[in-house]
Amino acid sequence: MAARTLAQAVDIIARRAPRSVALASPFQPGRFASLDYGALSDTSARLAAALNARFDGRARPGSMIVSDLPNVAENLVLQLACSRLGVAIATAKDAKVLAKLDDADASILGAVTADPDGFLAGAPLEAHIDDDELSALLDATASPAADEPVLADAHAYFNSPTPLTNAAILAQGADAAANLGITEDDRVCVSITLCHAFGIGSACAGAFLSGAAVVLPAVGGIRGCGVPSQRAEATRQTLADEQCTLLFADTHTLKALPADDAGADLRLRGGVVKIGSGTEFLDETREFAGVTLATLGKKGGGGGHGHGHSHGGGHGHSHSHG
Numbered sequence: 121m122a123a124r125t126l127a128q129a130v131d132i133i134a135r136r137a138p139r140s141v142a143l144a145s146p147f148q149p150g151r152f153a154s155l156d157y158g159a160l161s162d163t164s165a166r167l168a169a170a171l172n173a174r175f176d177g178r179a180r181p182g183s184m185i186v187s188d189l190p191n192v193a194e195n196l197v198l199q200l201a202c203s204r205l206g207v208a209i210a211t212a213k214d215a216k217v218l219a220k221l222d223d224a225d226a227s228i229l230g231a232v233t234a235d236p237d238g239f240l241a242g243a244p245l246e247a248h249i250d251d252d253e254l255s256a257l258l259d260a261t262a263s264p265a266a267d268e269p270v271l272a273d274a275h276a277y278f279n280s281p282t283p284l285t286n287a288a289i290l291a292q293g294a295d296a297a298a299n300l301g302i303t304e305d306d307r308v309c310v311s312i313t314l315c316h317a318f319g320i321g322s323a324c325a326g327a328f329l330s331g332a333a334v335v336l337p338a339v340g341g342i343r344g345c346g347v348p349s350q351r352a353e354a355t356r357q358t359l360a361d362e363q364c365t366l367l368f369a370d371t372h373t374l375k376a377l378p379a380d381d382a383g384a385d386l387r388l389r390g391g392v393v394k395i396g397s398g399t400e401f402l403d404e405t406r407e408f409a410g411v412t413l414a415t416l417g418k419k420g421g422g423g424g425h426g427h428g429h430s431h432g433g434g435h436g437h438s439h440s441h442g
Contacts, residue, residue, distance in 0.1 A: 125286040127203040129328040134161035141333040145193040152193035164200035170260035175229045181206035184226040188233050188240045192338040195314045203275050210277035211315045217279050224281030293325025299401050304331035309364040311337050311355040318394045323368035335362045352376035360385045367391030383409025392416050
């Protein structure tokens with residue numbers, strides 16, 4: 121059976137190879153240091169059930185959760201849970217973005233917020249789930265629903281009311297898997313925000329469709345795209361410590377990595393660098409630690425010089441790294 125949602129991609133590998141590592145977040149102690157496919161499937165299914173119970177059965181297609189979670193494992197598990205429910209998940213950094221989302225074709229259930237002093241914590245929403253409650257929901261024992269109510273419908277909105285569908289996420293993942301030859305033996309370092317089509321689609325979906333492990337250089341202070349030098353430092357350490365074989369990064373992170381890095385302590389064999397808006401593999405390449413990296417952007421668009429990113433196939437959810 122072919123996967124029709126991001127969560128189904130995880131479930132398919134969980135049935136075939138439940139003890140294969142699916143997710144590692146080495147900067148996070150405890151439960152998310154390493155999860156196998158069986159555990160990731162079960163954890164995200166239980167979170168989906170707990171979220172639906174938290175919202176009195178309203179966490180269904182046509183609803184949305186807004187979030188400011190940084191690039192940590194909880195973000196990925198939350199996206200998988202929302203994929204199971206057909207719930208859109210969106211980033212909202214200010215009132216202007218929230219107003220746009222409020223006008224979208226989905227009702228906002230509430231916010232999942234990791235920043236008690238951030239915008240979302242004080243936003244006028246019906247419900248707020250903080251770190252402690254999210255942890256409790258992850259520990260909940262609610263039984264998951266027997267049937268997934270969503271196929272290829274909207275999974276994520278990011279910071280635009282134009283949705284990125286499960287179908288688009290999986291298509292980008294399949295494209296990355298084919299171009300990079302991702303296998304179950306790969307450890308894929310995802311050094312790009314998960315609230316971005318390149319992160320959740322090309323990188324995570326590419327790994328999950330192939331039975332590979334997603335490795336997050338999770339730095340709690342990074343939200344959105346973060347600071348390139350901070351991402352680069354965490355990425356370089358993760359590549360070495362976790363012996364990652366593939367790297368997904370943006371051009372800003374790559375430029376912040378040491379240009380003279382010989383990579384003697386790495387197992388890196390390849391990867392892809394996002395160099396502009398668009399989701400196409402380009403003819404250009406980049407080099408890091410003696411390894412040739414593919415590039416992703418928009419053909420004919422001069423993406424190699426751009427600093428913005430698009431959050432989905434042609435949706436134009438651009439933002440800067442400032």
